[in-house]
Amino acid sequence: MSKPEANVKNWRLDWPVSGGVRVARAQLKTVPEDFRVSEVLEEFPEQAESSGVLSVTGEGEHLCLRIEKVGDNTEFVAGELAALAGCRSFDVGFCGLKDRHAVTSQWFSLYRPGMMSDDMALIEQVSERWLVKSAHRSVRKLRRGDHQGNHFVITLRQVNADRECVEDALGRLKVQGAPNYFGPQRFGFAGGNLDRAVHIDPAALNRGGGQGKRRGRGRGAGKSGGGRDDRKNVLYFSAARSWLFNEVLADRVAEGSWTVPLPGEPSEHPTGPLWGDGGTGAGGEAEQRERETVAQTPELASLFLATRMKPERRPLVAMAKDLSWNWLDDGDLELDFFLEPGQYATTVLGDIFELEDMSLGQHNKQHG
Incomplete structure (x- = not known):
């Protein structure tokens, strides 16, 4: 993969807002x-914190812990939990990434078959690092998107x-929601991830998992290929896909059509494209307009001609x-x-x- 000497272009990283202008400034x-996030996972019971006594409910090979953390990101905690539990990093599951600079409460699953008798001892070890709020045994590993969502107090x-x-x-x-943009942090400083996406070697991208189907087993996948470089390629590819979605959504926000579906959208709710091989999953007017928007950035659109990533759809409204x-x-x-x-x-x-x-x-x- 060749390295870009300079920015390919000045990428837009701030998109139109629903009201035309932002009405206030504030510190976050x-x-x-000031930023509290609590993951909602309805299948696991919440334990009463007032009792002060933690017990493990449920059955299965996976020990699931609800952990409150401050100053640590999700992947760091997952790695530390794997070390404490004596399991592979792949054997730790979670539903989504949570912010480091926040007070966050989320579930992690640890693959510990036949070790139920040692659960409380492990929980005591974990409790020396983070607050363990609930514990539950489950028959399956937690995976991305398994939760119902997140409750915020900001x-x-x-x-x-x-x-x-x-x-x-x-x-x-409260009534209409907000445009469901991907945040600018996904695109790197000054759009650096997009610059790198333009220079991705398509063969390396396919090897790294850009086909829409993960090879191997999650984080272990890619070891037989380019390893870290392949994973970076997938990150840059994802940034390109997200940026094109934002551009389509921005056009809809600018004209005021982002809250209603266009003819040809495959859902009764307004959606936009997560671009793939074949482009968009829409037809009719929606497809035509989405293709026109994406065609304005041919250096990113061409990425999808060399991969086998299946097109997907994402809601336009959050x-x-x-x-x-x-x-x-x-x-x-x-x-x-x-x-x-x-x-x-x-x-x-x-x-x-x-x-x-x-x-x-x-x-x-x-x-x-």
């Missing part, structure tokens, strides 16, 4: 406690706007369900809502607020 993640600081305008915008968000808000005494704003898997809180709030992510400055100080 001033402290981790506090925005230094909200700089007319309060009535914010209230009106939040009321609109609904913040059960949205409520509360103004705090100091003028800060607390928001409470639920999102389904694949929808992002920062994207939803970014439809209204110009957000300054304070955790980015903290990260730079730690790694400067």
